[in-house]
Amino acid sequence: xxxxxxxxxxxxxxxxxxxxxxxxxxxxxxxxxxxxxxxxxxxxxxxxxxxxxxxxxxxxxxxxxxxxxxxxxxxxxxxxxxxxxxxxxxxxxxxxxxxxxxxxxxxxxxxxxxxxxxxxxxxxxxxxxxxxxxxxxxxxxxxxxxxxxxxxxxxxxxxxxxxxxxxxxxxxxxxxxxxxxxxxxxxxxxxxxxxxxxxxxxxxxxxxxxxxxxxxxxxxxxxxxxxxxxxxxxxxxxxxxxxxxxxxxxxxxxxxxxxxxxxxxxxxxxxxxxxxxxxxxxxxxxxxxxxxxxxxxxxxxxxxxxxxxxxxxxxxxxxxxxxxxxxxxxxxxxxxxxxxxxxxxxxxx
Numbered sequence: 001x002x003x004x005x006x007x008x009x010x011x012x013x014x015x016x017x018x019x020x021x022x023x024x025x026x027x028x029x030x031x032x033x034x035x036x037x038x039x040x041x042x043x044x045x046x047x048x049x050x051x052x053x054x055x056x057x058x059x060x061x062x063x064x065x066x067x068x069x070x071x072x073x074x075x076x077x078x079x080x081x082x083x084x085x086x087x088x089x090x091x092x093x094x095x096x097x098x099x100x101x102x103x104x105x106x107x108x109x110x111x112x113x114x115x116x117x118x119x120x121x122x123x124x125x126x127x128x129x130x131x132x133x134x135x136x137x138x139x140x141x142x143x144x145x146x147x148x149x150x151x152x153x154x155x156x157x158x159x160x161x162x163x164x165x166x167x168x169x170x171x172x173x174x175x176x177x178x179x180x181x182x183x184x185x186x187x188x189x190x191x192x193x194x195x196x197x198x199x200x201x202x203x204x205x206x207x208x209x210x211x212x213x214x215x216x217x218x219x220x221x222x223x224x225x226x227x228x229x230x231x232x233x234x235x236x237x238x239x240x241x242x243x244x245x246x247x248x249x250x251x252x253x254x255x256x257x258x259x260x261x262x263x264x265x266x267x268x269x270x271x272x273x274x275x276x277x278x279x280x281x282x283x284x285x286x287x288x289x290x291x292x293x294x295x296x297x298x299x300x301x302x303x304x305x306x307x308x309x310x311x312x313x314x315x316x317x318x319x320x321x322x323x324x325x326x327x328x329x330x331x332x333x334x335x336x337x338x339x340x341x342x343x344x345x346x347x348x349x
Contacts, residue, residue: 024084031078034110035071041114042067044173045121051180052125081106111148119145140171194263196241197248199255205262205270210324212258212274219276219284222314222331226339228267231298231307239298240267243309250291270328271313278317285313312339 042063049056074081083103122141147164192204200208212218225231225243232240244267255261255271262270273284298307314335318327 027082027084028078031074031082032071034107035067035074038070038110038114039064039067041118045114045117048118048121048125051183052121054121054124111151115145115148137175140175143167143171197245197263199248199261199263199269202262202264205260205264205272206324208260208262209270209272209328212272213318213320213322213324213327215320216275217277217317217319218327219273219278219280219315219317220327220331221271221273221284221288222316222328222335223269223271223311224335225267225296226310226312226342231309235298235306239307243267243296243298247292247296247311250295251288254287254291270331276317281315281317285315288313310342312336312342314338 046056046060048054049060081103119141122137126137147167150164192201193199194201209218209220225247228240228243231243244263247269248261248263251261251271258274260272262272264270271284271288273280276284292311294308296309296311297305298309300306312335314331314333314337316327316331316334318324
């Protein structure tokens with residue numbers, strides 16, 4: 001956010017800088033713009049540090065203090081620090097006179113030091129991204145460096161050129177926005193998707209069910225694999241994980257949106273059917289059973305079936321406005337009633 005605000009201020013400032021017609025006014029505008037450019041580079045580097053998950057030096061906040069102090073001193077003492085800028089006829093830019101060596105050194109230091117810092121951070125960050133994504137960043141940083149060189153050095157000799165740093169900064173910011181979006185998608189996936197099975201997580205499922213019940217009726221199945229602990233004990237937890245993933249894959253043709261399959265934890269799953277009627281239990285159960293019957297099996301390394309698994313389902317229907325906690329509880333009780341009524345839970349071969 002700080003990077004976006006400072007880049008916006010920089011673009012506005014350069015537009016103002018191009019509109020002034022007096023060297024004294026140009027000097028005052030530049031006394032504001034040079035510190036703003038420094039603060040913008042500090043914000044940009046900090047954004048890269050956060051985006052690429054690089055450790056931020058403890059002294060980094062000091063840079064913000066330096067930048068703000070520089071801005072204050074630059075504005076208050078602009079007559080002592082900056083020369084009256086010169087305007088070339090038919091040119092777009094006010095430039096410092098050749099005699100203003102100190103000002104040229106100051107400007108080169110601000111642009112050069114921040115560019116070195118930015119390049120260092122980007123190089124470190126690119127080691128953490130795929131090779132496919134490195135070239136775009138490298139090219140944009142190179143372009144940004146050329147823009148800085150243009151604004152700090154070239155414009156002193158070819159004053160009809162236009163300042164271009166903001167172009168490179170906007171491109172860099174665009175790349176960062178794309179990276180941030182990818183990170184947000186990754187965070188969304190970690191929170192809302194179960195990593196083992198690829199179905200929705202418990203937190204997402206509970207939120208989704210609660211929102212549905214505000215507007216419509218909902219039917220749910222609470223399900224788990226019979227004697228799942230015995231499967232883990234007999235064949236190991238890897239076999240149990242295989243069973244969970246297979247169950248999610250087998251029922252996926254039925255769990256299209258707005259339906260949702262949620263892993264509550266362990267071997268417990270929640271099947272959510274929006275707008276379902278109370279008498280839909282029979283045909284929904286038959287569809288699920290047809291997808292799983294004889295297909296939910298465990299195989300050894302020779303592809304020989306070593307266990308055929310069964311799943312128990314408990315149905316509950318909730319009217320609009322019902323409590324999602326209460327409907328899950330009813331479905332859970334229904335599932336255990338079905339388990340108790342079964343003569344066989346899991347058959348091993």
